Structure formats: structure tokens, C-alpha cells
Amino acid sequence: MSKKTRKIAALVAVILVATVLFGVPAIAQNLSKTIEVFYRDIKIYINGDLIIPKDATGKIVEPFIYEGTTYLPIRAISEAFGMTAEWDGETNSAYLGGSIPKEITEVTVSTAEELIAALGSNKRIFLEEGTYNLTAVSPSYINNPSVYFQEIYDGPELQLDGIHNLTIQGIGNSPSEIVVEPRYSFVMNFINCSNISIESIKAGHTEGGYCTGGVFSFENSSGIQINDTQMYGCGTIGLSLLRVSDMKVTDSVIYECTYGIMYVGYSSDILFKDCVFRDNTGFIMVDIGQTNGFTIDFCQFLRNSTDYDFDPMFSISQSENVVIKNSKFADNKIDILVEPDKSVFDDSNTFENNKFD
Numbered sequence: 001m002s003k004k005t006r007k008i009a010a011l012v013a014v015i016l017v018a019t020v021l022f023g024v025p026a027i028a029q030n031l032s033k034t035i036e037v038f039y040r041d042i043k044i045y046i047n048g049d050l051i052i053p054k055d056a057t058g059k060i061v062e063p064f065i066y067e068g069t070t071y072l073p074i075r076a077i078s079e080a081f082g083m084t085a086e087w088d089g090e091t092n093s094a095y096l097g098g099s100i101p102k103e104i105t106e107v108t109v110s111t112a113e114e115l116i117a118a119l120g121s122n123k124r125i126f127l128e129e130g131t132y133n134l135t136a137v138s139p140s141y142i143n144n145p146s147v148y149f150q151e152i153y154d155g156p157e158l159q160l161d162g163i164h165n166l167t168i169q170g171i172g173n174s175p176s177e178i179v180v181e182p183r184y185s186f187v188m189n190f191i192n193c194s195n196i197s198i199e200s201i202k203a204g205h206t207e208g209g210y211c212t213g214g215v216f217s218f219e220n221s222s223g224i225q226i227n228d229t230q231m232y233g234c235g236t237i238g239l240s241l242l243r244v245s246d247m248k249v250t251d252s253v254i255y256e257c258t259y260g261i262m263y264v265g266y267s268s269d270i271l272f273k274d275c276v277f278r279d280n281t282g283f284i285m286v287d288i289g290q291t292n293g294f295t296i297d298f299c300q301f302l303r304n305s306t307d308y309d310f311d312p313m314f315s316i317s318q319s320e321n322v323v324i325k326n327s328k329f330a331d332n333k334i335d336i337l338v339e340p341d342k343s344v345f346d347d348s349n350t351f352e353n354n355k356f357d
């Protein structure tokens with residue numbers, strides 16, 4: 001192996017990472033010095049496979065040694081592990097496994113029209129106290145191709161497709177209420193979204209009775225947070241989660257839904273903490289399938305019931321790492337607690353006056 005020593009002008013700290021390891025230019029004042037680095041034809045193997053590090057233009061970037069530390073190209077190593085790598089020259093920051101954060105625009109709204117007009121990526125929307133009827137809004141208020149109404153059986157359903165970094169937060173002493181009129185519609189349907197936060201919101205349909213649509217639906221989405229939010233019926237279910245990852249629901253309530261509490265399918269890393277599920281009716285309350293990582297912690301299940309004796313409160317199929325702990329079950333009129341595996345419950349749960357007791 002050949003040994004060679006070179007003197008190069010580089011920028012200290014993270015600037016060095018940008019210029020040498022990322023292969024992109026960086027500009028700084030009064031931060032440069034001359035350093036001596038060693039190139040020794042260093043080879044990189046990951047899981048036995050030789051990796052040829054390259055920069056964003058495809059040019060080979062050779063690792064080097066400086067003061068006893070071996071420096072490797074971040075982009076090549078990250079991509080070898082299936083992660084993205086980006087360099088932000090304005091803040092001198094390297095982002096691995098995620099894109100450079102965008103500037104968040106904050107807006108306060110007081111009507112449904114203003115709410116619809118404000119929806120989009122990189123937004124924090126504050127809702128003043130009041131009721132926001134999305135069905136009453138004309139599509140002309142929509143100025144974002146990722147936000148649209150889709151006609152279903154009995155009216156429009158709001159679709160948010162490809163939205164990222166969006167917060168919808170109620171402000172005031174009581175939750176801001178978002179409602180829809182169609183019985184077959186979810187209040188909001190999120191598709192291909194990431195980093196979505198819903199906080200201090202009350203959401204459901206305009207009146208009780210028969211419904212086929214639920215409250216919130218998430219599909220092919222990640223990084224979801226719901227906090228201090230009320231999801232109510234006649235929505236069929238509070239939450240529908242399909243191919244969802246990294247979701248946390250805290251200090252929230254799902255109540256009076258007519259088909260159950262939630263459906264979770266092909267998902268991972270889902271957490272419910274300090275939530276209440278009460279007075280829901282219908283079929284399976286919590287239906288979990290093909291999911292890895294689902295936790296219910298310090299929650300309460302109160303006065304829920306099913307229409308048929310063979311419908312359990314929990315149905316868990318082909319799923320792993322499902323844990324239900326520190327939770328209270330009281331006055332539920334359901335014959336079966338869980339099928340098929342009761343091992344998801346530990347001794348930290350409490351049971352009182354349930355039919356399945």
C-alpha cells in the first residue's frame with residue numbers, strides 16, 4: 001500500500017466536513033488554517049462489501065487521516081446505510097437521514113376558509129376558538145396542489161397529499177372544533193405526509209347518527225404527533241393508520257365512535273400515552289395487523305361495547321412488539337378482551353367490572 005502525505009488548506013470543524021467529505025464548496029471568513037493529512041489508500045467495507053466513496057457529482061472522495069483520526073465521507077457512508085445526507089452551507093450543518101429543515105410560516109386563522117387556504121408544507125397554523133366546517137368551504141380557497149377535496153359517496157372529503165412539516169394547533173381556553181358534514185367522509189385524510197402535528201383540536205362530524213367515515217386517516221405517513229385532541233363519533237373510528245411509522249398520541253380522547261376506536265395496519269412504532277377511549281360501540285375496538293411496535297401506556301378504556309359477542313376489544317394479528325401496560329379497563333361490555341394472544345398485557349394493567357372479567 002502506498003503512503004503519501006499532503007498539505008491541504010481546509011476549514012476547521014464542520015467546514016472541513018463540507019469541503020472534503022461532502023464534496024461541496026463552503027465559504028467562511030477567518031476560519032482557515034493549513035493542516036497535514038495522510039492518504040493511505042484507505043478502504044471501506046460495510047458488511048463485507050467494499051464501498052467506493054463518491055461525492056454528489058460522482059467523483060471519488062478518498063478518506064484520510066488527520067491527527068490520528070480517520071475521516072470518512074459522510075455522504076457515501078450514509079447512502080451505504082440507506083440514509084440521505086445533505087449539507088446546509090448557511091448554518092454549517094450536516095443532516096443525515098433527513099432533509100434540511102425549511103423555514104416554518106406561522107399563521108393564525110379564525111374561519112374555515114382561512115384554515116383551508118393556509119394548509120400546506122412548512123406551516124404552523126393556529127386556530128382561534130370556534131367551529132370550522134370544512135364542508136362549507138368552496139374549493140376556490142385552495143391554492144395548494146397537495147390539498148384538495150375528493151368527492152365520496154355523499155360529499156367532499158379533504159385530502160392532504162405530500163404535506164410535510166405541518167402543525168394544526170388550537171389556541172384559546174377550549175379546543176377549536178373541526179367538523180365535516182358527509183357521513184362517509186373522514187374529517188381529514190393524510191396521504192404521503194411527514195412531520196404532522198395536531199394539537200388542542202376537537203374533530204368529528206356535524207351531528208350524530210349513522211356514519212361510515214372516521215375522524216383522522218393517515219396513509220404512507222411518518223412522524224405524526226397528536227396531543228390534547230378530542231376525536232369523536234358518529235365517526236366510525238377515531239383513527240385509521242395504514243403504513244404509518246413513528247406516531248405518538250398523547251393526552252387525547254377517542255369517544256362515541258360507532259365502529260370502534262382505531263385500525264392499525266402495516267405500521268411501526270406507534271405509541272398511545274395518557275389517552276382515554278370511552279363510550280365507543282360497534283365491532284373490534286382496536287384492530288392491529290402486520291404491525292411492529294405498538295404501545296398503549298397509562299391509558300383508560302371506559303364503557304366501550306361491541307355489537308357482537310365474538311368481536312374482541314383487541315384483535316392482534318401477525319404483529320410484533322405489541323405492549324399494553326399501566327392502563328385501566330372499567331365497565332366495558334365486551335365478551336373477549338383480546339385475540340389471539342393475551343401476553344401483550346402485563347400485571348400493571350387494572351380491570352374493574354368488565355364483561356370479559
